[in-house]
Amino acid sequence: MRILYTTFLILFISAAAFGQQKIRYALDKDIAYGDANAQRENAYLKERCRLDLYYPVNKKNFATVVWFHGGGLTGGNPELPEALLRKGIAVIGVGYRLSPRATGEEIIRDAAAAVAWTFQNIKRFGGSDSLIFVSGHSAGAYLGMMLTLDRSYLRRHDLDANRIAGLIPLSGQAITHFTIRKERGMKDTQAFVDQFSPLYHARADAPPMLLITGNRELEMLGRYEENAYLERMMKLNGHKETRLMELDGYGHNMTYPAFPLLLDEVRRLTTRLGYPAP
Secondary structure (H helix, E strand, C coil), rough: CCHHHHHHHHHHHHHHHCCCCCCCCECCCCCCCCCCCHHHHHHHHHCCCCCEEEECCCCCCCCEEECCCCCCCCCCCCCCCCHHHCCCCEEEEEECCCCCCHHHHHHHHHHHHHHHHHHHHHHHEEEEEEEEEEEEEEEHHHHHHHHHHHCCCHCCCCCCCHHHHEEEECCCCCCHHHHHHHHHHCCCCCCCCCCHHHHHHCCCCCCCCCEEEEEECCCCCCCCHHHHHHHHHHHHHCCCCCEEEECCCCCCCHHHHHHHHHHHHHHHHHHHHHCCCC
16 A cells, blocks of 8 residues: 555656646746837836736736836836746736936836736736736835825726735835935935825725735834834724734845745635636
8 A cells, every 4th residue: 555655646746746847938028018108208218117027828817926126216127036937927027217217106107007017918928817916125015015005006097906916015115215205305214104105095995915024123224113004004994904924034135035925925815816826
C-alpha cells in the first residue's frame, strides 16, 4: 500500500507541476493609456502615460494586479515586480507623470486612467474585469488608495470604483501626500488631511482593503500610524473588510515579505467571487 500511495503521490505532483508549466505568458510593453487627444497636445503626458502588461496567454478569466511604482510622486518608472510574475495572474506596471511637471491631482488622474484602461481592455487579453486588484508601494500605494476611495476619479471614465475587486496598498500614505504638501510649502512633518488624503474619503461601501506597512518604529515618518488611523476610520464608517498588517523587522522597503501577502489576498478574494484560485 505504501508503494502504491507513493507512486500515486509522485504522479499527482508531476501532473500538477506539468499543469503549472503549461501556462505561458506574454509581455506587451509601452502601451499608451488615457486621452489620445490630450496626449497629442502634451508631449510629457504622451511620454509618461504608458503601461506594461504581463499576462497568461492560454488561461481565461485570470485576475489582474494593477501595480503603481513608488518614488515619492517625483521619480520612478513602470515596474513588474518579479515576485508577482508566473503566478497565474496578469500584472500591469503603470507609468504616470511626475512632480513638479505635474500636480498631485494630475498624477492621481493618470493613475485612474490606467485603471480605467484595465477595465476597458483586459477582456481582450483573456482576463476578467471582475478580478481587477489595485496595489503599489509607497507613492504608488497612495495613488491606488486615492483612486479607490475617492470615487470621483474613476467616475470621470464612467466607472464605479467599487468594481475594484480589492485594494492592497504597501506602505501607502493615508494623509495628504508629502509631495502635495510640499506644493503648498508644508514640511514632511506637518500632518494635513484634505481632499487629497485617503483618510478624507473613508467610507463604508469601499472594496475590501488590506493595508500592509513595515514596523511602526522602522517605517518612514508615521506611515504605520497613518494606516492604523485609516483602518479605524474605515471601521467607524461601517466598512467591514479593512485589515492592517504590520511587518515586524521591516521598514519602508517592506515589499519582499509583503508580496506573498498580496498574492494570498488576491487568491482569497478571487475564490470568494466564484473563480478558481490562481
